[in-house]
Amino acid sequence: MEDKKNILDFQKIQLSTNKYLSRGLTNNFNIKWEKANDEFIFVEGLNEKVIDFTAGILVNCLGYNNQLLKHNINKLLENGIIHSYHYQTSFKEKYLESLYNFTADSFINPKLYLTSSGTEATESCMKIMLRHGQNFSPKKNKILSIEGNYHGRTMGAALMGTGGLFNEVWPNIYNSFPKIKFPYLWEVKEEQGEDFFHNELRNLEPEKLETICGIIIETYQGWGACSYPKSFIKAVKKYCKQNNIILAFDEMQAGFYRTGLRFGFQHYEIKPDIICIGKGMGAGLPLSGLAGNSEIMQLALPGELSSTHSCNPISCVAGNTVIEIMESEEFKNNITENAALFTKLGNDLKNKFEFIQKKSNFMGMVGALVFDLSDNEKSIEYANKFCEIALTKGVLVIKTGRESVKLSPPLTIRKESIEEAFKHFEYILNLFC
Numbered sequence: 249m250e251d252k253k254n255i256l257d258f259q260k261i262q263l264s265t266n267k268y269l270s271r272g273l274t275n276n277f278n279i280k281w282e283k284a285n286d287e288f289i290f291v292e293g294l295n296e297k298v299i300d301f302t303a304g305i306l307v308n309c310l311g312y313n314n315q316l317l318k319h320n321i322n323k324l325l326e327n328g329i330i331h332s333y334h335y336q337t338s339f340k341e342k343y344l345e346s347l348y349n350f351t352a353d354s355f356i357n358p359k360l361y362l363t364s365s366g367t368e369a370t371e372s373c374m375k376i377m378l379r380h381g382q383n384f385s386p387k388k389n390k391i392l393s394i395e396g397n398y399h400g401r402t403m404g405a406a407l408m409g410t411g412g413l414f415n416e417v418w419p420n421i422y423n424s425f426p427k428i429k430f431p432y433l434w435e436v437k438e439e440q441g442e443d444f445f446h447n448e449l450r451n452l453e454p455e456k457l458e459t460i461c462g463i464i465i466e467t468y469q470g471w472g473a474c475s476y477p478k479s480f481i482k483a484v485k486k487y488c489k490q491n492n493i494i495l496a497f498d499e500m501q502a503g504f505y506r507t508g509l510r511f512g513f514q515h516y517e518i519k520p521d522i523i524c525i526g527k528g529m530g531a532g533l534p535l536s537g538l539a540g541n542s543e544i545m546q547l548a549l550p551g552e553l554s555s556t557h558s559c560n561p562i563s564c565v566a567g568n569t570v571i572e573i574m575e576s577e578e579f580k581n582n583i584t585e586n587a588a589l590f591t592k593l594g595n596d597l598k599n600k601f602e603f604i605q606k607k608s609n610f611m612g613m614v615g616a617l618v619f620d621l622s623d624n625e626k627s628i629e630y631a632n633k634f635c636e637i638a639l640t641k642g643v644l645v646i647k648t649g650r651e652s653v654k655l656s657p658p659l660t661i662r663k664e665s666i667e668e669a670f671k672h673f674e675y676i677l678n679l680f681c
């Protein structure tokens with residue numbers, strides 16, 4: 249294979265934005281994007297265009313410079329309304345109708361709510377679950393979540409997630425939110441999923457169980473694209489039904505065909521009561537929200553879910569374009585083929601190298617190479633090194649900061665680019681042997 253001459257010294261690059269931005273917002277990589285087209289990014293200092301295997305952070309599902317998206321946004325700009333608060337516009341009308349139809353197979357008479365960031369969506373979901381609890385008893389004020397899952401950085405979302413500042417500063421509040429262990433597929437077999445869930449519940453104090461009004465599940469755990477045994481999710485669903493608990497899926501990453509299906513929960517053959525959606529939903533514009541069974545979504549009191557940029561016209565136009573494209577036969581055929589190819593090449597790759605075989609995961613158009621060396625520090629070092637070499641070879645991948653490398657190209661990527669990227673990955677992994 250031709251060796252590309254994209255040589256960069258990442259340590260030496262000084263990005264001007266670092267002068268202004270808080271270090272709380274760190275760059276994923278010390279590089280500057282100059283422009284982008286389809287699945288390619290042009291990076292300052294690199295001779296060759298780079299294949300994007302990040303989609304930003306699973307956001308740019310249609311790639312870059314999508315002509316229909318550009319056309320529709322330009323039309324909106326000509327119209328003049330770039331913000332309309334909670335006044336109705338034709339853009340809002342059109343999008344809500346499309347999103348209703350897009351979710352109509354999943355929910356009973358779906359009701360929707362729109363926000364701009366994922367954390368706002370999960371936090372709003374938390375509110376709805378708490379309202380549900382309060383309708384029964386003031387004691388029902390906790391959400392059960394899963395260790396290691398991520399739902400955002402605002403306080404409510406973080407209480408359902410793992411660790412961080414809130415955990416340190418208010419351990420009593422954080423610890424009062426019950427959590428159970430994640431059933432990693434390399435530890436829990438399909439036939440053990442149900443028992444695993446019930447054992448985890450038994451490990452919680454019985455008084456805590458009585459406080460649960462909702463359970464939130466990240467459709468797959470982000471850093472490693474880790475999915476669950478189907479039997480585990482089915483047991484959660486059954487438990488929720490029997491105990492009048494709302495089941496929420498955080499589909500921020502998994503929704504909108506990232507896993508090859510419209511929504512990721514479909515892989516588990518259950519239906520949640522409500523989903524949190526975002527990322528790919530807006531193809532790069534800030535758009536997120538909730539969709540759920542009408543009965544559940546109507547638990548929110550009037551005004552309780554308001555947000556300044558809810559149903560922002562530009563985001564609605566982008567969201568509508570995403571659905572228009574995703575509903576086309578061309579997209580549906582292409583995503584099925586792309587997902588099959590991506591998953592096959594991913595699984596072939598992991599089976600060739602012992603040190604990534606056990607824990608790597610591929611599901612539709614998302615995957616993670618998880619390094620499993622004897623020493624976790626070394627696994628993290630290899631993962632970071634992999635990301636740097638991949639970029640010099642012409643592929644941008646997601647550096648997770650952990651022992652994994654995340655792979656999530658635009659859904660519309662050409663097959664040749666998928667194949668080219670995986671050839672580079674094999675070359676890099678061989679360097680580690």
Ligand SMILES: Cc1ncc(COP(=O)(O)O)c(C=O)c1O
Pocket residue numbers: 364365366367368370398399400401466470498499500501526
């Ligand atoms: C599963 C999941 N939930 C919630 C969020 C938070 O979304 P945002 O960063 O848009 O607030 C993310 C973001 O990475 C996510 O992956």
